[in-house]
Amino acid sequence: MTKHTYDLGLIGNCAFLGLIGKDTAVRWLCWPRFDSSFVFGSLLDSKKGGEYRISPAEGDFESHQYYLQNTNVLCTEITTENGSYRVTDFAPRFPQYERYYKPLMFIRKVEPISGTPRIRVACQPVGQYGALQLSRRRSSNHIAFLGLEEEIRLTTNIPLTYVLDEEDFVLNETKYLVLTYGAPLEAPLESTAERFLLSTIDYWRKWVKSTSISSFHQSQVIRSALALKIHQYEDTGAIIAASTTSLPEAPGSTRNWDYRYCWMRDTFYILTAFNNIGHFEEMERYFHYIANISSKIKGKYQPLYGISGASDLIEQELDLEGYMGNQPVRIGNDAYTHIQNDVYGQVLVALLPLYVDCRFLDPDKNNPEKLIYEALHLIQATMDQPDAGLWEFRNLAQYHCYTYLFHWAGSHAARQVAHSLGNTEMEALATTLMHEARNRIEQCFSEERQAYTNAIGSPHLDASTMQLILMGYLDPASEIAKTHLEALEKELKTPEGLFYRYRHADDFGTPETTFLICSFWYVEALACVGRVDEAIVEFEKLITYTNHLGLLSEDVDAKTGSQWGNFPQAYSHVGLVNAAYRIAKKLDKPNFVSGAAATA
Incomplete structure (x- = not known):
């Protein structure tokens, strides 16, 4: 019998938790609470569990997954025949206005490392433990997923057409995906994501100290x-x-x-x-x-x-x-x-x-x-x-x-x-x-x-x-x-x-x-x-x-x-x-x- 391990990384900010596979797929994430229905739950059902991944367009790939030292910020590096890229996943958490900022917000930073990797983004959250398929509404710079008590919104600088149609594209610059439940991101995408990332890294390292x-x-x-x-x-x-x-x-x-x-x-x-x-x-x-x-x-x-x-x-x-x-x-x-x-x-x-x-x-x-x-x-x-x-x-x-x-x-x-x-x-x-x-x-x-x-x-x-x-x-x-x-x-x-x-x-x-x-x-x-x-x-x-x-x-x-x-x-x-x-x-x-x- 082969050895079975859970090849999953954990992210969280004390408001929600997520499990991410070495293939970048979000295998488990419940919103708005720890004990709510999953919005991504392929861990328990490959068909009804929804999907959220940033996968290589090509077939075979190698993966290296690790945490930024002394943090809960997770990195997954994917290497393909045409090049490599890194997905940095985190749940923002840092002090702000004399309390902790811990939104229902999941941020993914995707950056090329070498070559000209082609990637494909799929994002389809579900409700009621997979029994509810959400409808999608395209807006200027985001996709809204409707059908739950509050809106799930994906804000990204990736062309929305590529995301909606799950079309592959060349990754030649850093891209950001911000998924929110309820209150959306209403601020500049790139600079806010970077600021949140640096602040979250700083929070965890101070906590460890x-x-x-x-x-x-x-x-x-x-x-x-x-x-x-x-x-x-x-x-x-x-x-x-x-x-x-x-x-x-x-x-x-x-x-x-x-x-x-x-x-x-x-x-x-x-x-x-x-x-x-x-x-x-x-x-x-x-x-x-x-x-x-x-x-x-x-x-x-x-x-x-x-x-x-x-x-x-x-x-x-x-x-x-x-x-x-x-x-x-x-x-x-x-x-x-x-x-x-x-x-x-x-x-x-x-x-x-x-x-x-x-x-x-x-x-x-x-x-x-x-x-x-x-x-x-x-x-x-x-x-x-x-x-x-x-x-x-x-x-x-x-x-x-x-x-x-x-x-x-x-x-x-x-x-x-x-x-x-x-x-x-x-x-x-x-x-x-x-x-x-x-x-x-x-x-x-x-x-x-x-x-x-x-x-x-x-x-x-x-x-x-x-x-x-x-x-x-x-x-x-x-x-x-x-x-x-x-x-x-x-x-x-x-x-x-x-x-x-x-x-x-x-x-x-x-x-x-x-x-x-x-x-x-x-x-x-x-x-x-x-x-x-x-x-x-x-x-x-x-x-x-x-x-x-x-x-x-x-x-x-x-x-x-x-x-x-x-x-x-x-x-x-x-x-x-x-x-x-x-x-x-x-x-x-x-x-x-x-x-x-x-x-x-």
């Missing part, structure tokens, strides 16, 4: 941080799991899910990553998103919410080909209906800095006692309730060790808040719940295996229980931390150093691919227990599973090294950032540089 990153695999951490940054929907602060939907976890598995939402449980890991690289602004925006959801909760928390905080994410199947024929294609995610009781502790751990971090001078605390008490009472009410667990089993409820870990961690966080507020009653309740959660966690311990199983009464091991070490429940220097990690290695680790979430059958059979976030948890656990040299070796193996641009998927086929699952996966990049930070802290050598560092 403001990160706190050690020299350990610094360039790969920078690329992961840049990818993670543009998965934040800045308007609300939400951070989505991935920009795509329905890319399969393994071919034919039907594990095709919509990841364009914000999972509450991942809040802690994301905020840890931003804290580890010293980015307070992103943390603060995300805090406000979580606090907004927490303040309006009635009853239980959902495992995930929409980027606006919407709670109804009704799952539907679309009549589309699917990625490489993999069906079904789903939008929405039924996991919002699941009982996943770890989320209460996750929210408490995530919100803790609002009340104890001195950098929050005047946070909108929305009556912290009320919020903390509600979460604690939900932990109390669900202490003996089975749930779907973090892997979101659809037809299996258990008393999961991971859930109890976050009952414990959340209660611990609440106790810290109570102490800072001087609330002895809250502190006593949190302490009681910590002890109750610990009691349930210990019921997951297997004397025979000297390890914690995934649930009370279950014989199965689960990579999520590495969090017992990472969260400080187990002393990393203890014998039990050592034997627990060794048991997980024996059962779940592949010879390549990758980790399965679990190996027992679930609703869809036995998992076929490994889960990258688990592999990065393993690296962290190795560093925690003092096996730092091994952690470095395993980390360096993991970064070989990126695509040509340093981007990570959700899953990896251990036998072939193939990338699968939604892409890019924000939480895989979170895992990389946190693992690198954990190793760097153990090394405590600011000038340590690994020879295998990837290129950002």
